Amino acid sequence: MSSNVPIGVAGATAPTPQNTPLTQAPIALGLSRPTVPDISEDNEAETGGDDEGGPSLAGLEEHMAEMVQGKLAGLLGKSSGYIESLPVEIKLNVEALKGVQVKQNELHNQYKRECLELEKKYLELQKPLYERRNAIINGKAAPTSDEIESGEKASIKDDEDYTPLPKDVTPASEGIPEFWLTALRNHVGLSDLITDRDAAALKYLIDVRLEYLKEDSPEGKPGFKIRFVFSKNEFFENEVLEKAYLYQEEVGYSGDFVYDRALGTDIKWKEDKDLTKEFEIKKQRNKNTNRTRLVRKARPTDSFFNFFSPPVPPTEEGIEAGDYDDDEIADLEEKLEVDYQIGEDLKEKIIPRAVDYFTGKALEYEVMDDDDDDDDDDDDDDDDGQFDDVSDHGSSPF
Amino acid sequence: MSSNVPIGVAGATAPTPQNTPLTQAPIALGLSRPTVPDISEDNEAETGGDDEGGPSLAGLEEHMAEMVQGKLAGLLGKSSGYIESLPVEIKLNVEALKGVQVKQNELHNQYKRECLELEKKYLELQKPLYERRNAIINGKAAPTSDEIESGEKASIKDDEDYTPLPKDVTPASEGIPEFWLTALRNHVGLSDLITDRDAAALKYLIDVRLEYLKEDSPEGKPGFKIRFVFSKNEFFENEVLEKAYLYQEEVGYSGDFVYDRALGTDIKWKEDKDLTKEFEIKKQRNKNTNRTRLVRKARPTDSFFNFFSPPVPPTEEGIEAGDYDDDEIADLEEKLEVDYQIGEDLKEKIIPRAVDYFTGKALEYEVMDDDDDDDDDDDDDDDDGQFDDVSDHGSSPF
Numbered sequence: 091m092s093s094n095v096p097i098g099v100a101g102a103t104a105p106t107p108q109n110t111p112l113t114q115a116p117i118a119l120g121l122s123r124p125t126v127p128d129i130s131e132d133n134e135a136e137t138g139g140d141d142e143g144g145p146s147l148a149g150l151e152e153h154m155a156e157m158v159q160g161k162l163a164g165l166l167g168k169s170s171g172y173i174e175s176l177p178v179e180i181k182l183n184v185e186a187l188k189g190v191q192v193k194q195n196e197l198h199n200q201y202k203r204e205c206l207e208l209e210k211k212y213l214e215l216q217k218p219l220y221e222r223r224n225a226i227i228n229g230k231a232a233p234t235s236d237e238i239e240s241g242e243k244a245s246i247k248d249d250e251d252y253t254p255l256p257k258d259v260t261p262a263s264e265g266i267p268e269f270w271l272t273a274l275r276n277h278v279g280l281s282d283l284i285t286d287r288d289a290a291a292l293k294y295l296i297d298v299r300l301e302y303l304k305e306d307s308p309e310g311k312p313g314f315k316i317r318f319v320f321s322k323n324e325f326f327e328n329e330v331l332e333k334a335y336l337y338q339e340e341v342g343y344s345g346d347f348v349y350d351r352a353l354g355t356d357i358k359w360k361e362d363k364d365l366t367k368e369f370e371i372k373k374q375r376n377k378n379t380n381r382t383r384l385v386r387k388a389r390p391t392d393s394f395f396n397f398f399s400p401p402v403p404p405t406e407e408g409i410e411a412g413d414y415d416d417d418e419i420a421d422l423e424e425k426l427e428v429d430y431q432i433g434e435d436l437k438e439k440i441i442p443r444a445v446d447y448f449t450g451k452a453l454e455y456e457v458m459d460d461d462d463d464d465d466d467d468d469d470d471d472d473d474d475g476q477f478d479d480v481s482d483h484g485s486s487p488f
Numbered sequence: 489m490s491s492n493v494p495i496g497v498a499g500a501t502a503p504t505p506q507n508t509p510l511t512q513a514p515i516a517l518g519l520s521r522p523t524v525p526d527i528s529e530d531n532e533a534e535t536g537g538d539d540e541g542g543p544s545l546a547g548l549e550e551h552m553a554e555m556v557q558g559k560l561a562g563l564l565g566k567s568s569g570y571i572e573s574l575p576v577e578i579k580l581n582v583e584a585l586k587g588v589q590v591k592q593n594e595l596h597n598q599y600k601r602e603c604l605e606l607e608k609k610y611l612e613l614q615k616p617l618y619e620r621r622n623a624i625i626n627g628k629a630a631p632t633s634d635e636i637e638s639g640e641k642a643s644i645k646d647d648e649d650y651t652p653l654p655k656d657v658t659p660a661s662e663g664i665p666e667f668w669l670t671a672l673r674n675h676v677g678l679s680d681l682i683t684d685r686d687a688a689a690l691k692y693l694i695d696v697r698l699e700y701l702k703e704d705s706p707e708g709k710p711g712f713k714i715r716f717v718f719s720k721n722e723f724f725e726n727e728v729l730e731k732a733y734l735y736q737e738e739v740g741y742s743g744d745f746v747y748d749r750a751l752g753t754d755i756k757w758k759e760d761k762d763l764t765k766e767f768e769i770k771k772q773r774n775k776n777t778n779r780t781r782l783v784r785k786a787r788p789t790d791s792f793f794n795f796f797s798p799p800v801p802p803t804e805e806g807i808e809a810g811d812y813d814d815d816e817i818a819d820l821e822e823k824l825e826v827d828y829q830i831g832e833d834l835k836e837k838i839i840p841r842a843v844d845y846f847t848g849k850a851l852e853y854e855v856m857d858d859d860d861d862d863d864d865d866d867d868d869d870d871d872d873g874q875f876d877d878v879s880d881h882g883s884s885p886f
Contacts, residue, residue, distance in 0.1 A: 172670060173847055178653055179660035183624055185653065186631030187664070187843040188639030190621050194614060198840065201610040208606060212599040219592050226584050233584030241586030255576055255583065262577035266585070272570060343853045344837070439742075442596065445585040449571055455741045 198345045206312075206347075210302050216442075223444070224297050229265030248451065266448075270295040273447035277440055279432050280394070287365050288394040294323035300441050303334060311336040311350060316436050325365065327358040331398055335433045349430055354398030366393040397432065401425040596743045604710075604745075608700050614840075621842070622695050627663030646849065664846070668693040671845035675838055677830050678792070685763050686792040692721035698839050701732065709734040709748060714834050723763065725756040729796055733831045747828055752796030764791045795830065799823040 176184070225231035238261075245252040271292040274280045284292065297319040303312060313336040320329055332355045337347035359365075368391035375382045390396070401422055404414060414422075439452065446452035574582070623629035636659075643650040669690040672678045682690065695717040701710060711734040718727055730753045735745035757763075766789035773780045788794075799820055802812060812820075837850065844850035 177660065178657050180662075180664055181653055182636055182657060182659040183631055183664050184843070184847070185639035185643065186624050186635035186659065187621060187846075188642045189631075189635035189637070190617055190624070190639075191841065191843045192638050192642055194617050194621075194840065197610065197613055197617070201606070204606055204610075205603065208599070208602055212595065212602075215595055216592060219588055219595070223585060223588050223592075226581055226588070233581055233587075237584035237587035238580055239587070240590050241583035241588075244586045244590055245583065255579055259576050259580060261580040261584065262575065264578075266578055266581050442592065443589065445582070445589045448585075449582070 195345070199341050202341060202345045202347070206302075213300060213302065220299070220441075227265050227269045228296050229263050232263070233261050268293055269448055270298060270444070273440065273444050274298075274394075276447045276450050276453060277435060278453075279428070279435065280440075283392075283394045283397065283432075285365075285392055285394070291323060291325040291365060292394065294320045294325075296321050298436065298441055298444070300437055303336070311339065312347065313337045313350075314433075314437060316433060316441075324360060325363045326360060328355060331355045331357060331395075333398060333400070333433060335430070351403050352400035352429055352433065354400050357395060357398055364388075366390060366395050366399070397429070400429050593743065597739050600739060600743045600745070604700075611698060611700065618697070618839075625663050625667045626694050627661050630661070631659050666691055667846055668696060668842070671838065671842050672696075672792075674845045674848050674851060675833060676851075677826070677833060678838075681790075681792045681795065681830075683763075683790055683792070689721060689723040689763060690792065692718045692723075694719050696834065696839055696842070698835055701734070709737065710745065711735045711748075712831075712835060714831060714839075722758060723761045724758060726753060729753045729755060729793075731796060731798070731831060733828070749801050750798035750827055750831065752798055755793060755796055762786075764788060764793050764797070795827070798827050 173184070222231070226233050226237075235257075238255075242252070242254050246254075271284075271289060274292065274295075275284055275289075295318060297317075299317040299319065301315045301317060303315055313334060315332055315334040318331040318333075320326075320331070322329075334353045336350040336353065338350045340348070342348040357364075357366075367388045370387050370389060372385045372387060373382050374385055403426065404419075404422070408414065409419070440447055443452055571582070620629070624631050624635075633655075636653075640650070640652050644652075669682075669687060672690065672693075673682055673687075693716055695715075697715040697717065699713045699715060701713055711732060713730055713732040716729040716731075718724075718729070720727075730751075732751045734748045734751065736748045738746070740746040755762075755764075765786045768785050768787060770783045770785060771780050772783055801824065802817075802820070806812065807817070838845055841850055
């Protein structure tokens with residue numbers, strides 16, 4: 091009947107008399123998050139901000155815009171003076187409405203809790219299917235002809251030119267090699283995180299699972315956890331790497347859970363296998379003695395595995411004490427947003443529809459932003475010791 | 489513990505080794521919508537595109553970007569050739585996974601239907617509170633002291649400087665005049681739509697209600713309906729103006745309902761009271777006879793009440809036949825997005841928390857976009873008849 095072209099979210103200014111511009115609600119509405127200054131992930135690491143000569147301009151603008159808009163919102167709500175000018179007799183009615191609203195909110199929060207229970211119930215119902223999927227991927231079970239037939243029907247529905255496979259062939263006993271590595275690399279955000287070095291380790295990724303946190307869990311807060319299950323490998327000792335996303339105990343203004351912070355597994359890297367570090371050999375000259383020496387330094391580097399060392403929100407005290415400047419806060423907000431969005435996408439899209447990420451089908455349904463192309467190199471970090479750098483450093487990946 | 493600064497949604501490019509840029513997911517993800525060409529709301533109306541010398545650039549860019557990104561997405565999913573290169577034995581396993589995915593999707597769609605049932609259940613549970621609210625707003629019932637006390641507790645929680653009202657005053661018997669007009673005007677999108685002329689009519693708005701459409705409703709599709717209830721007034725005969733949002737029968741790729749189209753009540757305007765029209769007196773000269781004449785013309789004008797004449801999605805046949813150019817489609821997409829977003833906000837925010845919109849509190853929680861400031865005047869519409877305009881037209885509002 092009608093085509094399904096996704097509608098954009100950009101500022102909509104339809105210039106006809108029938109229509110007036112409208113503010114778009116961003117996806118993050120209802121989700122408020124703690125702001126965070128930069129932290130160094132390594133003893134020898136510089137702060138993220140210094141690394142690149144300051145935070146990204148886009149983020150800063152966003153931050154400023156939000157502050158201005160916050161002010162506007164306040165004005166818009168209050169500038170008319172209409173409420174203040176009401177006689178006390180009517181103000182009493184308004185207070186009564188607020189009393190009714192308290193009851194409405196309680197009911198709404200109860201609704202949100204029931205929604206979460208429903209989510210959990212269906213995760214349980216999905217589990218046998220997730221296990222079946224896992225068995226096929228890892229060659230622990232042979233697919234049935236019914237499964238193959240049903241899959242081919244879906245393939246034909248998606249693409250009428252699909253050519254059915256020969257039926258006299260025995261499905262491979264090893265399952266589907268590199269299934270999860272391929273699936274993750276077909277997610278735009280994750281493909282940006284996964285380096286070629288990471289890929290060597292992610293070949294050992296055999297399952298990605300979702301779990302809800304119990305109130306009495308070690309984390310002690312509601313939320314969810316993504317479990318990355320690995321087979322034995324030469325990179326790290328852990329069999330499972332986890333990333334937990336915690337919500338605050340109290341729901342937010344709109345009844346939604348409010349993101350609190352994320353926690354990641356401490357990866358036990360085997361010797362010289364830490365993919366989140368890069369080693370560089372520097373020649374340094376002592377200003378006083380004029381002698382040079384060679385120094386081997388570990389420094390943090392791009393890696394998917396940094397996902398397990400999520401940015402840490404700052405304490406409110408730290409912000410009040412002025413420990414962080416606005417740029418640091420904006421930068422950290424961006425990191426938190428990215429970290430959170432990947433978690434949400436794993437939970438809501440990649441885990442539920444992994445085969446569509448493996449084949450690339452899921453991408454046909456993604457609408458993408460593309461202002462993310464300025465990852466310039468950063469070889470100009472300064473050392474604040476007494477040595478001046480006298481040569482370019484050659485970095486060795488292992 | 490931690491502050492609640494909302495996180496922005498702009499392209500996040502956190503330039504540190506720990507972090508790589510990530511695509512943000514727009515709110516509209518999962519909601520696909522039909523595209524629509526421009527329609528003229530009046531026999532004498534020009535097309536919206538011509539009105540302003542073409543559609544907004546922002547919308548066009550958005551549209552183009554989406555097309556390019558769609559292409560990229562396709563490439564990203566398929567360029568590696570990895571899937572195609574797999575031996576048939578492994579491809580059989582992939583087809584089997586698709587078969588498992590079919591079952592997963594069925595379960596997910598069942599989950600989405602249960603979510604909708606839960607939503608409906610809580611709307612029923614909220615109804616007595618909505619009725620109580622309505623009674624207080626319209627002076628049909630006096631507030632109880634418990635309600636006022638509970639409301640004042642909430643006020644103190646929000647603002648410790650709140651001064652409690654005197655308790656020896658009787659609440660006003662007329663309720664809260666202009667409650668809904670004030671509440672709607674405190675929503676950023678709606679305040680843009682409501683003209684001063686509209687305000688005179690919206691003073692008669694006494695309730696705004698949400699209803700879910702039944703499968704066997706006249707509309708014949710799932711969806712919801714916003715009911716605007718009016719007291720007797722000099723503007724129109726209707727007591728209720730409705731706006732229905734219909735979903736497509738089939739859920740979309742991600743299991744969400746897909747927006748189909750909106751329907752609005754045909755407003756029975758009293759004579760010369762149509763707020764969606766403006767009358768202008770034009771002097772026109774006949775090119776052949778060189779004589780002039782006066783013509784009174786109705787033309788569409790900005791009004792909140794255009795909300796009840798929603799944009800109409802085009803037929804797929806029309807698009808295929810090339811009836812609309814890309815600009816028209818982009819323009820109509822924007823109109824549909826705006827129209828849909830207002831409906832969503834009424835359903836999810838304004839109706840559930842009307843008192844917060846009345847007081848302006850809700851605005852403190854809104855994050856706003858602000859690229860919507862180019863509503864320039866359009867006095868340069870052309871008449872395609874044989875008469876040339878020879879004077880400025882004076883528009884008379886009634």
